[in-house]
Amino acid sequence: xxxxxxxxxxxxxxxxxxxxxxxxxxxxxxxxxxxxxxxxxxxxxxxxxxxxxxxxxxxxxxxxxxxxxxxxxxxxxxxxxxxxxxxxxxxxxxxxxxxxxxxxxxxxxxxxxxxxxxxxxxxxxxxxxxxxxxxxxxxxxxxxxxxxxxxxxxxxxxxxxxxxxxxxxxxxxxxxxxxxxxxxxxxxxxxxxxxxxxxxxxxxxxxxxxxxxxxxxxxxxxxxxxxxxxxxxxxxxxxxxxxxxxxxxxxxxxxxxxxxxxxxxxxxxxxxxxxxxxxxxxxxxxxxxxxxxxxxxxxxxxxxxxxxxxxxxxxxxxxxxxxxxxxxxxxxxxxxxxxxxxxxxxxxxxxxxxxxxxxxxxxxxxxxxxxxxxxxxxxxxxxxxxxxxxxxxxxxxxxxxxxxxxxxxxxxxxxxxxxxxxxxxxxxxxxxxxxxxxxxxxxxxxxxxxxxxxxxxxxxxxxxxxxxxxxxxxxxxxxxxxxxxxxxxxxxxxx
Ligand code: SF4
Ligand code: SF4
Numbered sequence: 001x002x003x004x005x006x007x008x009x010x011x012x013x014x015x016x017x018x019x020x021x022x023x024x025x026x027x028x029x030x031x032x033x034x035x036x037x038x039x040x041x042x043x044x045x046x047x048x049x050x051x052x053x054x055x056x057x058x059x060x061x062x063x064x065x066x067x068x069x070x071x072x073x074x075x076x077x078x079x080x081x082x083x084x085x086x087x088x089x090x091x092x093x094x095x096x097x098x099x100x101x102x103x104x105x106x107x108x109x110x111x112x113x114x115x116x117x118x119x120x121x122x123x124x125x126x127x128x129x130x131x132x133x134x135x136x137x138x139x140x141x142x143x144x145x146x147x148x149x150x151x152x153x154x155x156x157x158x159x160x161x162x163x164x165x166x167x168x169x170x171x172x173x174x175x176x177x178x179x180x181x182x183x184x185x186x187x188x189x190x191x192x193x194x195x196x197x198x199x200x201x202x203x204x205x206x207x208x209x210x211x212x213x214x215x216x217x218x219x220x221x222x223x224x225x226x227x228x229x230x231x232x233x234x235x236x237x238x239x240x241x242x243x244x245x246x247x248x249x250x251x252x253x254x255x256x257x258x259x260x261x262x263x264x265x266x267x268x269x270x271x272x273x274x275x276x277x278x279x280x281x282x283x284x285x286x287x288x289x290x291x292x293x294x295x296x297x298x299x300x301x302x303x304x305x306x307x308x309x310x311x312x313x314x315x316x317x318x319x320x321x322x323x324x325x326x327x328x329x330x331x332x333x334x335x336x337x338x339x340x341x342x343x344x345x346x347x348x349x350x351x352x353x354x355x356x357x358x359x360x361x362x363x364x365x366x367x368x369x370x371x372x373x374x375x376x377x378x379x380x381x382x383x384x385x386x387x388x389x390x391x392x393x394x395x396x397x398x399x400x401x402x403x404x405x406x407x408x409x410x411x412x413x414x415x416x417x418x419x420x421x422x423x424x425x426x427x428x429x430x431x432x433x434x435x436x437x438x439x440x441x442x443x444x445x446x447x448x449x450x451x452x453x454x455x456x457x458x459x460x461x462x463x464x465x466x467x468x469x470x471x472x473x474x475x476x477x478x479x480x481x482x483x484x485x486x487x488x489x490x491x492x493x494x495x
Contacts, residue, residue, distance in 0.1 A: 007254040009274045013089065017096035024093040028156040038068070041144065044152065045072035045087075046197045049135065067297035075288030076197070079281060080204030082267070084211075086281045088191055088198055089247035094152050095191055098183040102230075105184030113185040120232065123193045124245065131196040151176035151190070164360070167367060187230040192245065202244035210277070211266050212241040212253060219262040225252035235263065250274055305331035313483045316378045316385045321357030321370040325350070332377055342376040384491045431458060439493045441476030441486045445469065448493070463492050 006014075024043065031037040079087050088095050106112065115123070137145045147153055147169075154172030157165050165173055182189040191198050214225075214235065225235035231245040235252045253263045253274065264271045267280070305323050308314040309331040319328055329336040329352070340347050350363050360368040371387060378385035431454050439448065445465075449456045456471045469482055476486060 009250060009278070010254055012278065013249060014099075016090050017092075017099060020091055020093045021096035021100070024156075029159040032157075032159050038066075039156075041147075041153070042066040042068050043072070044069065045076045046200075049073050049200065068292070071288055071292035071297050074291070075285050076201065077204060078288060079284045080201045081207050082209055082284060083277065083281055084205035084209075084246060084248055085198065085201040085244075086210070086248040086277075088195075088201055089249035090278070090281060091285070092191075092197075094155075094195070095188065095247070097155065098179065098188050098190060099230075101180045101183040102187050108184065112187065115186060120192075126193050127195055127199040127202075130194060131199040134196050148172060149175065151179055161361070167360075187232075188247075191247065192231065205244050205246070208242070209268055210248065212246065212248075212250075213264050213266050213271075214239055214241075215260075215262050215264065218258050218260045220258055222257060224255045224257060225263060228252060228255040248277070250277070313480070315485050315488060316374050316381070316383060317485065317487060319356070319370065319374050319377065322355055324353050324355055325373075326352040328356070328373060328377060332381065334377065334380055338380060339373075339376060342380055343372065384488070384495065431462070433493055437493070439475075439486070439490045441479075442474050444473055444475065445471040448475075462495075463489050 027037060027043065031039050076087055134146050149171045150169070151172050154165065154169040154176045157169055179190045179194075212235065216239065219236070221236060223236045226233075228251045229235060230249060230251065231243075231247055233241055233243045233246050233252075235241055241252075248265075250265065253261075253265060256263045265274055265277050266272060267277070305314065305318060305320075305327050308318055314331060316332075323331075325336060325339065328334070329339050336352050337347070340350075345359070345363060350359060354362050356368075356370045356373050360366065374385055375387070431452065433452060437451065443451075445456050445459050445463075449459045449471075452459070457467075460467060460469060460471075463484075465482060465484070469478060475489060479485060
């Protein structure tokens, strides 16, 4: 019997998923080799939810995340409200990857395997506590706590080489292998049971705008729709597919054999052509991109250190794994030799053109963190730096006389390093700051002074801000103009 032709809408879906997967994979490979290519973290819409709290509190982002994450997450929310889990079925790179392994499994085993219904029903709930746990730990620690365990991050670092992959994403890599092997036996195993973004979409899909409706008069109860559904939704017995598991792939609609349609896609109760659904999905993404562009939030890569230094708005925390030693030294006005000495690195072994993240491989050492360089620069400049987690206050004192804060670029001095006179003044500005006091970006200097029962002058001095800074404006609105970051202020107020 001749193989049945694939409906055009399903060809379009596979092309869409293919483009997303290939594009994502190519970007992750290029990111390992070139500067200015977005990292997996900047491309992950879930990162928008992870950094949302920090962004709302102070207009800042969790390290490694970018404004693009908020834009992508906004697009997911809009898409989820209008078209339920359309993102999962049409645009998700990890869903596409599972689809590839699912296809290989079908070719190898000629059949799909089933999870007992009772077990399946219980396991489907697992993704919700996983979502809550990730949000809780990310928001409370303000860092990407699950990154090491993230199979998508592991996939994105396959091209970094096994030793780096294993060192940074060991658990994520094991999960990745398990998920891909599992997908060969069982469709979309990660989407069904684990995916936190799928859980977000499932929650959003409770808004009943998009639904697949079954027309009982024409349905011949052949159950074909049930058999093709990758999410194991029982379509043939319901009037309307309300399941939060439906990923709007439309496989059931295109598989239905009746001449008069028995399954139709509806939006707000009105039947829609399948192509119209696809166009709406695309339009929501394009619309989000345009809004992101208009609000200047469509940034996928962090600005270069040297550009930040030129603009006079540079901070130790801006040092990235993709920066080279030469760039770090130039941007912060440090002698390269001094930086190498502080790090205990041999310049002959590790040339100054080495990217920080390649240090371990180039130097032939087991492990080397970019944060080590941030601490070293902070120590040389004599400025505070809180570490990658942002939790521990690590105020670093100058280690040697040869390079002082005075040698840092003017911009650096403005933001973090202080001339000796100002430093002395700051030390004299001592007042009790309760341990549970949180400096928010929405607060003005007046608010802080009121909360701590001190004068605005004391707050300005403690934060090392210019005396003429407006005291009635939210601190986050002034950071660009006065060249500080909220993270720096939060550190200073605790000192
Ligand atoms: S119910 Fe239909 S549209 Fe929803 S996931 Fe299953 S096959 Fe796809
Ligand atoms: S495939 Fe169509 S006809 Fe067959 S059970 Fe599903 S809705 Fe009814």
